[in-house]
Amino acid sequence: MSITYLEAIREAQAKALADDPRVYIYGQDVGEFGGAFKATKNLAKEFPGRVLDAPISEDAIVGSAIGAAIEGMRPIIEMQFADFSSVGFNQIVNHAATLYWRTEVPCPITVRLPSGGNLGSGPFHSQCMEALYAHYPGLIVMTPATVEDAYSMLLEAVAIDDPVVFCEHKYLYYHLKAESLPTDALPAGKARIARPGRDATIVTYSAMLHEALAAAEELALDAYQIEVVDLRTVKPIDTDTILASVARTGRLLAVGEAFPWGGVTAEVIARVVSEGFELLDAPPQRLNARDTPIPYHPNLWAAHRPTAPAIVNALRNLLRM
Amino acid sequence: MSITYLEAIREAQAKALADDPRVYIYGQDVGEFGGAFKATKNLAKEFPGRVLDAPISEDAIVGSAIGAAIEGMRPIIEMQFADFSSVGFNQIVNHAATLYWRTEVPCPITVRLPSGGNLGSGPFHSQCMEALYAHYPGLIVMTPATVEDAYSMLLEAVAIDDPVVFCEHKYLYYHLKAESLPTDALPAGKARIARPGRDATIVTYSAMLHEALAAAEELALDAYQIEVVDLRTVKPIDTDTILASVARTGRLLAVGEAFPWGGVTAEVIARVVSEGFELLDAPPQRLNARDTPIPYHPNLWAAHRPTAPAIVNALRNLLRM
Amino acid sequence: MAITSPRQNAVETEREQFLATYRWMLLARLSEDRLSSLWKAGKIVGGVYLGRGQEAMSASLGVNLKKGDIFAPLIRDQAGRLAFGEPLIEGMQTYLGSRLGPMRGRDGNIHRGRPREGYYAMISHLGCMVSAVAGALMAKRFQGDSDFVGATCIGDGGMSTGSFHEAMNMAAVEKLPLIVLAANNQYAYSTPTSRQFACADLVDRAIGYGFTGHSIDGTNLKDCLTTIGKAVAAARAGGGPQLVVGTILRLAGHAEHDDASYVDPIVRHKPFAVDCLRAAEEMILAKSWLAESDLATLRNEVMNEIDDAVSTAQKEPVPDAGTEDWCALSSRHLVDGHLA
Amino acid sequence: MAITSPRQNAVETEREQFLATYRWMLLARLSEDRLSSLWKAGKIVGGVYLGRGQEAMSASLGVNLKKGDIFAPLIRDQAGRLAFGEPLIEGMQTYLGSRLGPMRGRDGNIHRGRPREGYYAMISHLGCMVSAVAGALMAKRFQGDSDFVGATCIGDGGMSTGSFHEAMNMAAVEKLPLIVLAANNQYAYSTPTSRQFACADLVDRAIGYGFTGHSIDGTNLKDCLTTIGKAVAAARAGGGPQLVVGTILRLAGHAEHDDASYVDPIVRHKPFAVDCLRAAEEMILAKSWLAESDLATLRNEVMNEIDDAVSTAQKEPVPDAGTEDWCALSSRHLVDGHLA
Numbered sequence A, B: 001m002s003i004t005y006l007e008a009i010r011e012a013q014a015k016a017l018a019d020d021p022r023v024y025i026y027g028q029d030v031g032e033f034g035g036a037f038k039a040t041k042n043l044a045k046e047f048p049g050r051v052l053d054a055p056i057s058e059d060a061i062v063g064s065a066i067g068a069a070i071e072g073m074r075p076i077i078e079m080q081f082a083d084f085s086s087v088g089f090n091q092i093v094n095h096a097a098t099l100y101w102r103t104e105v106p107c108p109i110t111v112r113l114p115s116g117g118n119l120g121s122g123p124f125h126s127q128c129m130e131a132l133y134a135h136y137p138g139l140i141v142m143t144p145a146t147v148e149d150a151y152s153m154l155l156e157a158v159a160i161d162d163p164v165v166f167c168e169h170k171y172l173y174y175h176l177k178a179e180s181l182p183t184d185a186l187p188a189g190k191a192r193i194a195r196p197g198r199d200a201t202i203v204t205y206s207a208m209l210h211e212a213l214a215a216a217e218e219l220a221l222d223a224y225q226i227e228v229v230d231l232r233t234v235k236p237i238d239t240d241t242i243l244a245s246v247a248r249t250g251r252l253l254a255v256g257e258a259f260p261w262g263g264v265t266a267e268v269i270a271r272v273v274s275e276g277f278e279l280l281d282a283p284p285q286r287l288n289a290r291d292t293p294i295p296y297h298p299n300l301w302a303a304h305r306p307t308a309p310a311i312v313n314a315l316r317n318l319l320r321m
Numbered sequence C, D: 001m002a003i004t005s006p007r008q009n010a011v012e013t014e015r016e017q018f019l020a021t022y023r024w025m026l027l028a029r030l031s032e033d034r035l036s037s038l039w040k041a042g043k044i045v046g047g048v049y050l051g052r053g054q055e056a057m058s059a060s061l062g063v064n065l066k067k068g069d070i071f072a073p074l075i076r077d078q079a080g081r082l083a084f085g086e087p088l089i090e091g092m093q094t095y096l097g098s099r100l101g102p103m104r105g106r107d108g109n110i111h112r113g114r115p116r117e118g119y120y121a122m123i124s125h126l127g128c129m130v131s132a133v134a135g136a137l138m139a140k141r142f143q144g145d146s147d148f149v150g151a152t153c154i155g156d157g158g159m160s161t162g163s164f165h166e167a168m169n170m171a172a173v174e175k176l177p178l179i180v181l182a183a184n185n186q187y188a189y190s191t192p193t194s195r196q197f198a199c200a201d202l203v204d205r206a207i208g209y210g211f212t213g214h215s216i217d218g219t220n221l222k223d224c225l226t227t228i229g230k231a232v233a234a235a236r237a238g239g240g241p242q243l244v245v246g247t248i249l250r251l252a253g254h255a256e257h258d259d260a261s262y263v264d265p266i267v268r269h270k271p272f273a274v275d276c277l278r279a280a281e282e283m284i285l286a287k288s289w290l291a292e293s294d295l296a297t298l299r300n301e302v303m304n305e306i307d308d309a310v311s312t313a314q315k316e317p318v319p320d321a322g323t324e325d326w327c328a329l330s331s332r333h334l335v336d337g338h339l340a
């Protein structure tokens, strides 16, 4: 048996619904249809009345989840595409994220964002929005890069008493497969050494992990040992694991698929240099998408986001420094 | 004659309306009432039919400005508080910011965001949102810190063919005065050395500039010469001016009023270390607001955002490193 | 022995409900007058937002709700908050920044509540509380509760927000027992209704959402009690969502810094500009439900309550940055230690 | 000599308009059929969204607009786009990612337009184009233009967005010459109207916004032409904003990957499920405005146009990352060089 990243998300939701009567799923087309990506396939049938189609009203969808959470439910919200969460943005960052601070009442909602680029998706169906949500206090932002994490972290997201923005990557939905679902997992907030090395550290997350691993493979042919750190959650960031890796390698490249101004890569570098400056043997570098909207045409898209070849180049420069 | 930061904003809008028939102002209560902060005082009378009250519809307000800009106008949008731009967010980052890239038609709109903390303003009337807008491609983000810049940069914002998010600081509205309006100014995109020094560089912007200058004053008593760089625009960031300053001082402290994850301070540090690593004699540090919503009570607010004393401490630590 | 007829009972209960609601209105009015003086005396930081003129509507909603219901009041609902059960002291504590109040100095003024008790704390962004109440009602339905409603308030300006629209439509699709009380008080801050909407009457939006629409004279407590009572009963009985639109004039500035000089003098003399509190008192006297002297006694009683609440709140400790728990997450183990 | 009476002229113009509009419908239908085949053949990356079944509504709007008007079409407006003046090739170029098309490969499929020519390029977020058109109309008013209207389209699902609501309300407050054409095609992707709204008829929202409301049978070209014509004329004549709601069935999947198996079989047999193109052809024959053979000729003519457009577009260069101008700002001096 083999299971995809997408199936893992579906299975995690099935388990959450089965284990916890407080869980329900709400979002556009998530019901009988099973969602635009089929992440809720058959769940409406298996869990009657608990997987509901929503109107095209992202603000109200999130707002309703907040009220339901206050009353003791554990809503899972599916945004049809992460990009459309921009119109549910206010309820997430100003209502859900502030509730506990203001009232001492926690807000256990999970907002699933089908994120990231895919062939021919264009400017409005490709965005990585983790930096926006991580900037606001009161949210946890998860960015699973593996089938195992997609499963275990989504279950954990539902169990966490605070609002979780769950950035699942559409490119990994079908491309990524595992043999089976995990039985145990690292807790949220802990990063993972995806590949050990000693010459340089790549800190990355989500789909970029696989580009980074491919780049590390290629450099292995030249006998370079590149360590790859998978952040798993970008808020909080497991800074200690990053620092420990940089202590081993002395070199840092932060890679992200989001837009280049600000974001995870800048935050990672700022932390490493302010807390681990002396660990560095070379200037830390970062690689992000270009500073333009995400293009539709595959020729342009391939050059807009970081890919293994681009990471290889960045690494070679970094190793030369 | 003396003029406040707020009056400078009003004067700039009066001049823009007088000089350019394409300019109009649209926002809640900006008409006869002159705006919640009186930034458009008397403008409706002086420019009949060109300063219009809007319904409480931030999304439509921005959307309408985009259409008007396409047809050749130069709208100035006033958000009543920056915080409420969260519900106009999508039209700004996905519509205005992508228009030129998608269609080759520029989108010359100016969105004024009365930003930042003030006594007793609380979680929803105090936010600094520059990092959100700077993250998205296609926007220019201005953060004037002086009366002169409030005036000249707002005029420039209206003249620029691209969408400008103009973050004006409410705390400076009345606290900041100048003798007169400037006749010339640095262009957008250029940072300014607000105070020369040689022992350390503070990079900051908006209201934090004045906390930084006060901190520098205090350290001057101990014969430390702190250089203070006022970014003026946070997108684009004038990285060359920052690097030149760090080359002089060897030490960097980035200070911002926004939430601590990501944002301007992380971006500044990431740039300096990746491009000017060897210029640094000590780990670059940053100082931001705390990672909680902005508190209402003055006792808490004073401890939530960076202030001169906090900057002094950070500087002393930095100078010791 | 005297036998009271059902008719007499009806009159009796009408009197009692009217007087009880009037008392909430009076408490709201006088406590907000006090807040205004405290603000003018520099004892309150930030804005002070009064519900003056809207007490009849707001209180009528509050008295029609009961334990187990959800209530998300808005800017001008001091009366409804009290009638729903908020202790007077909590408003004072929040305005004065007491560390012992429900918001502990973290938020102020009207941004207060106790969500655990069905009493929601508004965020400033208008329209955003409607969907939260809708979601709460979905939760209660999931949980198999019965005999509950949810209620929230909105203004003529707040009805222009997208957030409001989405939530109204969603509540109707879900056929939720939601009551939305809209106060058309002629202005949104300084903006007159002519710049806010173009329909003849905001109640005309009910049909487009699939709500039952009701119109009330917000100056008339009897009308408010009757119509809002009907709307709440209908929602409770499974009649689906209800929109009640009251016409009224905001008898204060937007906040206390605002002299509202922009209010059209003609508007000030319209029937909807009548003070609902005075009108209620006139009705009480006309029906001789109480005598002038009773009203005076009541007023004193209420004044004393307010004095006590204010002096208690003023004696309470304010927050201290050093001992403050600077944590936006309830999951302590997930706090990002490197941002402290 | 024969004298044609006004009556005859009216009939004549009716015939001409009907046939001209039918031709746009046919061109839209057949060009989208071709897009569907290209997609199935793997020649198109990303989604293909068809307006099948909505050509009568969409084309009727397009033919009623003229130069100087603003048009912001949406997902299912291939017919309206063509009727408004979009060259057939531009749709093909955009779907095929030609560097010479209006979007130059930067965006695809229905996300296309030429704003300079009053033909706006939609963003995906539903509801967001309405306020842009409203603002364009405000601009034209500022500029002293006259005799202009703006039009945009929306679906039963898009009407649930806050963005749509805010823009409708704003347009009414500004009394703009705006026509909003709503296609209630029974589904939003897979979501039936029962999960999307709860009002009896979406046209009931017109009164709440202060729009004039019109209902049309979207399967009936004559009705579409007449009613949409009236609405556009009313807006042009200063009659304020107009909402036209057409009932119809989406005769395709949401996009070509979607087999729409969720569509209720009963719905497929409702009157509104009739194919407007076939209905138009039947009327043409019934009125003997054209003969079977003429229709066949027309179809060939249109097919040839499509063949030409497709083969031209397929021969055109695609974008090249190396030579691409990677710049989101028109102000080159303000580009942040350190992000490259």
Ligand SMILES: Cc1ncc(C[n+]2csc(CCOP(=O)(O)OP(=O)(O)O)c2C)c(N)n1
Pocket (backbone or CB within 6 Å): B028, B056, B058, B080, B084, B087, C075, C076, C124, C125, C126, C154, C155, C156, C157, C158, C159, C161, C183, C185, C187, C188, C189, C250, C254
């Ligand atoms: C989305 C949003 N935009 C702007 C504001 C600022 N604001 C606060 S109250 C107010 C006026 C509200 O008017 P209305 O809804 O009629 O309520 P009223 O004050 O008349 O009771 C405005 C514009 C806000 N709170 N939320």
Ligand SMILES: Cc1ncc(C[n+]2csc(CCOP(=O)(O)OP(=O)(O)O)c2C)c(N)n1
Pocket (backbone or CB within 6 Å): A028, A056, A058, A080, A084, A087, D075, D076, D124, D125, D126, D154, D155, D156, D157, D158, D159, D161, D183, D185, D187, D188, D189, D250, D254
């Ligand atoms: C704000 C927003 N949320 C979600 C989507 C994803 N989406 C694209 S089309 C669509 C369905 C639209 O339905 P409707 O408005 O009825 O138009 P139709 O497809 O039926 O023509 C959805 C949900 C979107 N484009 N925008």
Ligand SMILES: [Mg+2]
Pocket (backbone or CB within 6 Å): C155, C156, C157, C183, C184, C185, C186, C187, C188, C189
């Ligand atoms: Mg009002």
Ligand SMILES: [Mg+2]
Pocket (backbone or CB within 6 Å): D155, D156, D157, D183, D184, D185, D186, D187, D188, D189
């Ligand atoms: Mg539809």
